[in-house]
Amino acid sequence: MSYSLSSNFLKPVYQVTSHTTAQSSSASAGVLTTIDGTALSYTPASGATSVVYEVSFSMQKINDRYFQSFRLEYSTNGGVSYTEFNARYQRSVGPSGATGQAYRELRNFRWVLPAWSGSRDLRVVVGSYATGREAEYHGLDKWDGASAGSPTTVLTDTCLMVYSI
């Protein structure tokens, strides 16, 4: 069933980021890295009560099990400094504590945030729980039934959309 509506999303802003290399999170605990393709400036629509930030990117293990923590941040001074929206928006992802874990996935986050006034620079940062728990983003180690090479030539775009409700 299909519909035609006058407006599907309120003041949507979107971006697709193609990557040429994979990106790794820090191998050190407490060191946060911005995930390429997640940074975007947004001013909510007038009268909006909430803002939706939705993003997807691929991730996979590097050496062994990963344990990654994500948080959403904003800046009101042109990116000079960033503040976390709220700790309730933090997300941690990781397989079991056993060794020899090789998970892969397309990670999708959808945050519904209180609206704000003016423009904010938004981004998603990621950190590792401990050394050895880092992950690799955007690149795929295997594709079409074979190794994708090292460095890989098979990468997943980061897709991001922000809109008001």
Add this chain to the structure above:
Amino acid sequence: MSYFNARFFHRSSVSAPARQTISTTYTELTGSKCAVRLRNSSSAVYYKYCCYWSTYVDLNDTSTEEDSLIHFKLQKSNDNFVSNIVDIDGSRHNESCDTIENNDYLFKPKTAFYIVEDFSGYTHIRLVARSYSTSQRAYLHRTFSWDGSNTDEKYFNTSLIVSELEA
């Protein structure tokens, strides 16, 4: 004077989908295909599909267990995938359980969210998947395990939203 800007929007769900076994041939995922009619041919396409997937295992008979590794990609077409089938660059991604140790089972919903910026000249979009090898297959949409039983099969309805995004 008033104006009506009709942007394309589609939403659908497949109720009680049959189990799909993903093996080494690319297969269209149930409920993932959509006929797209953009108002503006230069518009981008918002695509969001959700389904359930698991390792290839029946916990009532674990002799069938396989550690799953699945390749996913979006495709577009101008003839409903009869002869024109085009892979969408940048949509390729993997889903897997642990593929090092044996007997690592995984059961989870999956969301595939994309924005496709180049859709001019095309009319259909879908998500396809294949396994890495014949011994790393996966199940979609149904599980044997629920409420403490491994013989009470349950299903997860698929959902799909496709929307026009004008620049």
